[in-house]
Amino acid sequence: MTRHWFALTMRSAGQRVFADRAAVLVKLTFYVIVVTAIGSLWRGATDSNGGEIVGYTAAALFWYVATSEAAIVPLTMRMIEEIGDDIAGGAIAVELLRPASVLGVRLATEIGRGLTALAPIAVIGAVLAAVTVGAPPSALGAALAIPALVLAITCNVMAQHAVAAAAFWVRDARSVWFIYYKCVFVVGGMLLPLQVLPDWLQSVAFALPFSAMAYAPARLASGHVEPWLLLVQLGWLGVAGLAAWAAFSAGQRRLQVVGG
């Protein structure tokens, strides 16, 4: 196998994103509407709270929302459901017929797709935030947010594969995606900064991987220069990657022994 198969699979997944321009446009429109709406809500909240909430100004919160949404919107919302369907429907078994890791090809595809969709969303998000509330609160924070977004998407894809692998054992694991995304929304910091949560829930949120998927890049983009967040993301990336690898290896073995 050539060494660049992972990169080529990512590239071809990226080409698939732009092959459906209408879908890209829908995603961008959705993103702009959501960021504008949530940003306006936060502006109202900060205005009635003396111009600041848990250390975030209205401008910082707009950058926060633009970044947290940019970390989630590029991904296929029902990825867990789709992987589950592929396991239950036998598509995964057919993927075993290639001389490459099934998980590797799937990760390359979803990461390639996510990062490709991220590019226009990140650009539009930055322009929207700059036009609405001005430059990012910290240039360094904004710069760090870029690799944090890449890590967030990669970590999210790996975690979703680890969770979706449950379909190797249970008949219907499709509805798990709904619970997963609720976790990303709340304890992942997608809708609101984790500092807004009660102390006990904050502790829970910081102990879970979901914060690496939305909160980390958003926190950096909102002017909090905390580079250690990248290390936290790398740590969760390793955990999610290992979990996905272990779950898929065990699942594939089960599939090979007991059939689909």
Next chain:
Amino acid sequence: MAVALGSGPASSTDGRGGQAMTIEVDRLTKSFATGSRKRRRTIEAVHDISFSVGAGERLAYIGPNGAGKSTSIKILTGILFPTSGDAHVLGLVPWKQRRKLASRIGTLFGQRSQLWFELTPRQSFRTLAAIYGIAPERAASRVGELAGLFDAEDLFDVPVRNLSLGQRMRCELAACMLHEPEILFLDEPTIGLDLLAKQRFRELLVRLNEERGTTIFLTSHDVADIEQVARRAIVVNHGSVIYDDDVTAMRRTLLSTKLVEVGFERPVDAPVIDGVEVVERTATGLKLTVDTSRRSIREVLDTLLDSGVVADISVIDPPLEQVIAEIYGAPRA
């Protein structure tokens, strides 16, 4: 009907007339546990199957639904572990050396696409070539060769979603030939295709076999696929091999019935013969089925010739479809 079991068209020491073997299966069995914990029972999807396939053969591996075909193919391609028995494909143990084997075989499952719908086949080929470890220059020249072979140069640059099913299947076949596999495993490859597309697809398979020496291992419920592509048929039912011989020999060996069509110069009464049934009757013509286990064709012809002045007479083997149906309907051994 009692089905005569062949031992293979060439009963040499290797079973295939001295050919090099590409597939060797020895007493392969696969059982699955089904049902709840309390009512668990074991089903043998494949039972004690043994056969071998020589290099360059065109084999139809057929059987009714649930006979164990797909399970056998999954074991031979390495995506399923057997419960017992042994198998070697191109000298490799499929379930132990799956990835190594995957780069030497091609697989085409009628219902599953390996092309990406949003991309052109050419773009998909680039990614598949990388996955199969084909250098980019070699991949480009290989795609050129396949375009010529499949007469598909114009199709390779059209997004897959815009191709007809027949065109897509040609591209799918090209995709699984990209890495020059020595064996092609095809599971219902013509399903859903129209008559012309099926015909073209079958011709391609025969060409691949004749020009490249690719071994064809085909499963299909379409009798025309079997007749036009395969030279040898293995029939499985209830998890076991119940027939293994040349396709052309299937009718001869297995049929206990023949059709006789006779035309008389003037209307005659249909003769009553034991073992013979009139299935169609016109003013001067008769169509009869003859149970050859009870009445010889010669006896029937003699009786018909004595019945009136015969203008035309023919003895026909029933279609292969009927032969296969009879094999499928044979009682479990």
